Amino acid sequence: MRKIILLAIFTITICTMIYSCQSESEIELASYVSNGKDIYIKYCQNCHGEKGEGLGQLAPPLTDSVFLKENKSQLACFIKNGVNKPMVINGKTYQEKMPSFPQLENIDIAQVIVYVTNSFGNKQGIYQHQLVESDLRNCK
Amino acid sequence: MIKFKNTISFAVLLALTIGFAACNNNKKLPIYGQREAVITKDKDGNQVVDTVYQTIPNFSFLNQDSTIITQDVFKGKVYVADFFFTSCTTICPTMHRNLKTVYEDFKSNPDVMFLSHTIDFKYDKPAVLKKYSQKLGIDNSKWLFVYGSKEDVYRLAEKNYLVAVEEDSTARDGYIHQGWLVLIDKDKKMRGAYDGTKTEQVEQLKKDISTLLAEEKD
Numbered sequence: 001m002r003k004i005i006l007l008a009i010f011t012i013t014i015c016t017m018i019y020s021c022q023s024e025s026e027i028e029l030a031s032y033v034s035n036g037k038d039i040y041i042k043y044c045q046n047c048h049g050e051k052g053e054g055l056g057q058l059a060p061p062l063t064d065s066v067f068l069k070e071n072k073s074q075l076a077c078f079i080k081n082g083v084n085k086p087m088v089i090n091g092k093t094y095q096e097k098m099p100s101f102p103q104l105e106n107i108d109i110a111q112v113i114v115y116v117t118n119s120f121g122n123k124q125g126i127y128q129h130q131l132v133e134s135d136l137r138n139c140k
Numbered sequence: 141m142i143k144f145k146n147t148i149s150f151a152v153l154l155a156l157t158i159g160f161a162a163c164n165n166n167k168k169l170p171i172y173g174q175r176e177a178v179i180t181k182d183k184d185g186n187q188v189v190d191t192v193y194q195t196i197p198n199f200s201f202l203n204q205d206s207t208i209i210t211q212d213v214f215k216g217k218v219y220v221a222d223f224f225f226t227s228c229t230t231i232c233p234t235m236h237r238n239l240k241t242v243y244e245d246f247k248s249n250p251d252v253m254f255l256s257h258t259i260d261f262k263y264d265k266p267a268v269l270k271k272y273s274q275k276l277g278i279d280n281s282k283w284l285f286v287y288g289s290k291e292d293v294y295r296l297a298e299k300n301y302l303v304a305v306e307e308d309s310t311a312r313d314g315y316i317h318q319g320w321l322v323l324i325d326k327d328k329k330m331r332g333a334y335d336g337t338k339t340e341q342v343e344q345l346k347k348d349i350s351t352l353l354a355e356e357k358d
Contacts, residue, residue, distance in 0.1 A: 046234040046337075055237050057275035096275070099229045 029126050036115025039108050052120030058096050060089040063120045075113050076132045077139035106132035168355050172330040195328040196300050201286035204270040219253040221322045223297050223305050225260035226272040231319045235336035254283035259305045261290045
């Protein structure tokens with residue numbers, strides 16, 4: 001009987017630990033998303049739209065999950081330095097240049113990337129702000 | 141008795157609805173800008189006071205196809221005018237995203253047109269405007285993009301459409317301007333100005349265009 005009680009307590013403790021860990025990472029994701037949304041509204045929304053729909057052939061939509069996934073490590077570069085080369089998104093080529101946002105800090109960039117890659121039908125989880133620094137060093 | 145009451149309340153409701161609908165039909169948009177009273181003579185030779193409203197003067201610009209256009213293009217039409225430039229990264233994309241929804245709503249109505257003036261006289265030559273409008277995805281016979289000299293465009297913006305525009309080397313894109321969408325009626329009078337960056341004002345513009353069209357049909 002005692003063994004069973006101990007085992008039960010042990011299991012509950014482990015479960016609680018795992019559960020609280022999970023919710024902590026969920027909280028982190030939620031905080032990235034909510035901060036990222038504010039940055040998105042301020043810097044990105046005028047061209048890319050409230051729902052990430054883009055603007056005609058002038059600004060691409062942010063709904064191409066495959067593109068976002070394949071270029072994940074370049075997203076920080078696109079935001080910080082701008083883009084001046086054609087991009088193929090959802091099978092369409094976009095040639096207008098994207099302005100740079102040098103005023104954004106690494107944490108801002110990470111938050112806005114998390115917002116974009118977890119909105120508009122994308123669901124790619126967290127992108128830690130520590131990654132921004134190394135990604136920016138490897139811009140193509 | 142209950143039935144009778146119901147009939148009465150129904151009748152009252154109906155009367156109210158018709159009343160409000162009638163009010164709506166009579167609604168007229170205000171006329172903006174300077175006005176002056178002018179004394180003229182009517183056909184019997186009596187002196188009468190007439191109000192002269194500010195109107196948009198004639199203009200001559202190059203459109204996106206490098207064709208000279210004047211006010212004749214807008215003869216008998218209601219149009220929405222704005223000032224922008226193609227390399228603008230601040231308010232212009234939002235303005236044109238919103239204006240495009242208005243364009244979509246009135247696409248099939250030949251009495252409504254759109255006119256965008258560029259304030260970037262250095263870079264936004266007609267070919268650039270053409271490319272921009274194609275990428276925006278609109279029909280150039282309904283929504284015109286025009287290029288003019290700095291003096292002409294800026295004077296028209298500030299004196300006539302009452303939109304502030306300025307060349308400013310300290311601004312991120314080199315120019316600053318206001319995002320007003322200005323509604324002009326068939327008599328070239330200004331009937332409304334709406335902030336093109338605010339969706340609720342753009343919704344109001346859509347309603348006001350319909351009101352203006354109904355008003356001019358009378």
